[in-house]
Amino acid sequence: xAEPIDDTDLLFxxxxxxxxxxxxxxxxxxxGRTLNDLCEHLDMSRQGVTQHLDLxxxxxxxxxxxxxxxxxxxxxxxxxxxxxxxxxxxxxKPRLKALSKLKRRLEQTDD
Amino acid sequence: MTxxxxxxxxxxxxxxxxxxxxxxxxxxxxxxxxxxxGESEWTAGSPWSLVSSEGQIFDAGAIVESDxxxxxxxxxxxxxxxxxxxxxxxxxxxxxxxxxxxxxLSITHTIERSPSKLIEAVSGGWPKVISNLKSLLExxxxxxxxxxxxxxxxxxxx
Numbered sequence: 001x002a003e004p005i006d007d008t009d010l011l012f013x014x015x016x017x018x019x020x021x022x023x024x025x026x027x028x029x030x031x032g033r034t035l036n037d038l039c040e041h042l043d044m045s046r047q048g049v050t051q052h053l054d055l056x057x058x059x060x061x062x063x064x065x066x067x068x069x070x071x072x073x074x075x076x077x078x079x080x081x082x083x084x085x086x087x088x089x090x091x092x093k094p095r096l097k098a099l100s101k102l103k104r105r106l107e108q109t110d111d
Numbered sequence: 112m113t114x115x116x117x118x119x120x121x122x123x124x125x126x127x128x129x130x131x132x133x134x135x136x137x138x139x140x141x142x143x144x145x146x147x148x149g150e151s152e153w154t155a156g157s158p159w160s161l162v163s164s165e166g167q168i169f170d171a172g173a174i175v176e177s178d179x180x181x182x183x184x185x186x187x188x189x190x191x192x193x194x195x196x197x198x199x200x201x202x203x204x205x206x207x208x209x210x211x212x213x214x215x216l217s218i219t220h221t222i223e224r225s226p227s228k229l230i231e232a233v234s235g236g237w238p239k240v241i242s243n244l245k246s247l248l249e250x251x252x253x254x255x256x257x258x259x260x261x262x263x264x265x266x267x268x269x
Contacts, residue, residue, distance in 0.1 A: 007122075032116055063120040063217065074118035081238040082245075 007060070008086075011079050014059035019044065020052045024061060027075035034070050115227035117220055117234045121241050122213040125248045130207050130214050131180035133248060143243035143253050153177055159185055167191070172200065182206050187220070195229045198222060216241070 014020055019042060026041055027033060039049050053073060056062040063076040123130060133139050137148040146164035151157050155177050161170040169191045176184035183205045189195035201222035208215045218237060222230055243253040 032118075060120060060122065063118045065118055065219070074116070076118065076120050077238045078119050078121045078241050078245075081242040085242060085246075 010059040113225035115230040127180035
């Protein structure tokens with residue numbers, strides 16, 4: 001059996017394209033949109049938009065819900081939170097500590 | 112009618128039974144929900160509330176549907192901040208579905224108005240709670256131990 005593609009790889013791949021990031025921004029501005037609605041904001045074929053949405057869905061950045069005959073697309077920020085915790089928060093902590101140390105030192109001007 | 116909705120999805124390497132327990136057991140909830148826990152019998156019609164570690168009720172309502180370990184629907188009204196309470200009832204649906212070695216957890220939160228301050232407020236808190244829940248079930252520890260995120264509806268700062 002082929003090695004399953006790591007979720008993180010799918011996530012970064014999905015984020016590595018400007019059109020897909022634009023789709024995420026569009027959903028951030030207004031959630032629960034149809035394919036037609038999203039197509040209006042992108043200068044590409046309907047098929048192209050569908051392919052981008054499929055990739056975003058595979059990376060779990062977009063969740064879809066059926067509403068009658070329509071498929072609504074929602075931004076799913078949970079994987080972004082995971083990236084934040086895995087890749088950003090740990091680098092932020094030492095810097096924030098250094099900054100607060102600096103602030104303390106600067107404020108103790110009388111010694 | 113206009114409505115505000117968010118849909119959050121995560122895949123957690125666990126079983127639907129364990130996930131159901133994680134979503135309904137008070138002691139387990141406190142570990143990933145920044146000290147908050149739910150109080151309910153978790154059966155259809157029973158009252159439900161979300162309570163802080165100091166015993167303050169932040170949200171209250173009732174269980175609308177309960178189908179363990181698959182589906183839980185909660186009628187959810189915020190209680191702490193007047194402007195959020197004024198928006199009335201929202202509906203929170205949690206669905207669990209086995210997916211290979213993992214369980215797909217979908218959380219849909221809807222209110223029949225747009226825009227909604229409640230939806231805006233809870234949508235900020237949920238990703239942190241879900242992310243903590245995922246790492247607790249998969250690794251036994253939570254990633255975030257800070258007090259409840261300040262920007263959320265449950266912040267104890269007013």
